Amino acid sequence: MSGNTKLKNGLQAFLDERFNISSLLQIADKKKVPIHKHAVWYYMGGIATMYLAVQFITGILLMIYYVPEISSAHASILKINSKIDFGWFIRSLHSWGANLLIAILFAHLFSTFFMKAYRRPREFTWLTGLLLMVICMAFGFSGYLLPWDDVSFFATKIGLDIAAKTPLIGETVANMLRGGEHIGQATISRFFAIHVIVLPAALLALLGVHLLLVQLHGMSAPGSFNDLPEAKKTYEKFFPDFFYKDILVWILAANVLFALVMLNPWGIGPEADPFAPAPVGIKPEWYFLSMFQFLKLIPPMVGPIEGELFGMVLMGLAALGFVILPFVDNGKSKAWSRFATIFGLLILTGMILLSIWGALS
Amino acid sequence: MNSEDQDANKIGRADFFKGALGCTALAWGSMTLYPIFCYLNPKAGDQEDETQVSSLEVCKVKDLPPGSGRNFRFGSTPAVIIHTKDGEIHAFKAICTHLGCTVQYQQQKDNIYCACHGGQYDAHDGKNIAGPPPKPLTALVVKIDKDKIIVSQS
Known part of the structure; x- marks a missing residue:
């Protein structure tokens, strides 16, 4: 036995005794991925995790120069964009990365939905995924205010005023988030704390549960694969086969991000002026556009109910559908399965059409 | 038992x-x-930039020709003053009754417009005339003192 092999075996034995590496390796060795024509969607979760890592790293770097104070916030972003070496690059990575992350999460959410991956026993994997989506959108909403430009000011104003319409608790919640009746320093402080501490902590905890559940249940496969006779089902090993492909896809996804950052660095609008009129053509971020357009279409009053509240109730019911469906469409009833597909298609088509309409109008 | x-x-x-x-x-x-x-939970009056105003001079009449309007700060509230094309001067709190965006005077249509969701108000009485706003704008009292436009709380 050479000295090197001896050392390697010794180190392996040392680590194994302390961290039980061999049983972890056994679990990793057993992990397999079904091969079928929809398998491309398996990459979405991995890409999302990679983009999330970019958000954490760039977010920490931005915190070094960003000042969460009303008269300095906008100036500090301007400084990052124009004076700090590679500041524009880090900020653009963060802003473009956020958008790509949400886009990939939508792809992940709807692909798992249409592949019926939410069915028993994966209901809670699905629910934690839904919650992670909500957290990521909350990241988008809270982060949008921090640069304190005119669009971010009004986007926050509208968002919080919509939240305030929630019966009973709405006004209190909106006031607590705003830190008073007006958007100002208190709002920036609160949104900053939420954006850099509260949401990341919640996200990491929930992501841990989500990934643990994925490991416990293994990869879900669509019905067309499950219906195959056992002999015809083909799998590949996660380590190293799928993992190498995962890394390749991450590199491609990172290149898309870099290309967007290079070709179109993220800018900043004029500083927010709480007393100036809302800028003409103001629109929310694309991922809130369908909700924005939907609320715009509802008349001021629907019977005795205020239009906004009515719209929120309808959107709430749609969201509730996504929460309840895993418990109803458990794979035993064809009618429920078809209902789930139609429900998902309706929501997805509606969201796409409303977003396009909102963008063009 | x-x-x-x-x-x-x-x-x-x-x-x-x-x-x-x-x-x-x-x-x-x-x-x-x-x-x-x-x-x-914030208390009333927590926000240090909160200022109460009951009356203030906005500008001189000659600075606001007919068919023009401008946004101004009325204490802690955004407000808008309008000299309509037919010569009347009106002021309102510039807070859209829909979702609280700041409205502005729209010269071509001689009305008040909210850029957020396209709400429109009559420039004479602040009545909601189009789009999603459910209520009229809150009116402020306008007085002309010699050449000065004085706006006060109604």
Whole structure:
């Protein structure tokens, strides 16, 4: 036995005794991925995790120069964009990365939905995924205010005023988030704390549960694969086969991000002026556009109910559908399965059409 | 009632402590959350930039020709003053009654417009005339003192 092999075996034995590496390796060795024509969607979760890592790293770097104070916030972003070496690059990575992350999460959410991956026993994997989506959108909403430009000011104003319409608790919640009746320093402080501490902590905890559940249940496969006779089902090993492909896809996804950052660095609008009129053509971020357009279409009053509240109730019911469906469409009833597909298609088509309409109008 | 029934109705020591533990956890949780809620819940007048104004001079009449308007700060509230094309001067709180965006005078249509969701108001009385706003704008009182436009709370 050479000295090197001896050392390697010794180190392996040392680590194994302390961290039980061999049983972890056994679990990793057993992990397999079904091969079928929809398998491309398996990459979405991995890409999302990679983009999330970019958000954490760039977010920490931005915190070094960003000042969460009303008269300095906008100036500090301007400084990052124009004076700090590679500041524009880090900020653009963060802003473009956020958008790509949400886009990939939508792809992940709807692909798992249409592949019926939410069915028993994966209901809670699905629910934690839904919650992670909500957290990521909350990241988008809270982060949008921090640069304190005119669009971010009004986007926050509208968002919080919509939240305030929630019966009973709405006004209190909106006031607590705003830190008073007006958007100002208190709002920036609160949104900053939420954006850099509260949401990341919640996200990491929930992501841990989500990934643990994925490991416990293994990869879900669509019905067309499950219906195959056992002999015809083909799998590949996660380590190293799928993992190498995962890394390749991450590199491609990172290149898309870099290309967007290079070709179109993220800018900043004029500083927010709480007393100036809302800028003409103001629109929310694309991922809130369908909700924005939907609320715009509802008349001021629907019977005795205020239009906004009515719209929120309808959107709430749609969201509730996504929460309840895993418990109803458990794979035993064809009618429920078809209902789930139609429900998902309706929501997805509606969201796409409303977003396009909102963008063009 | 025999002694067996009585025994069945009795709460055992373990159950009692389980219940007590639950109640203590609830009480402790509330005791912890209450100060946090109070700490986060803003009080009226907390915002240091809050300013109360009952009346102020906005500009001179000659600075606001017919068919023009401008946004101004009325205490802590955004407001808009308009000299309509037919020569009347009106002022309103510039807060859209829909979702609180700041409205502005739209010269071509001689009305008040909210860029957020396309709400429109009559420039003469602040009445909501198009789009999603459910209520008229809050009017302010306008007085002309010699050449000065004075706006005050209604």
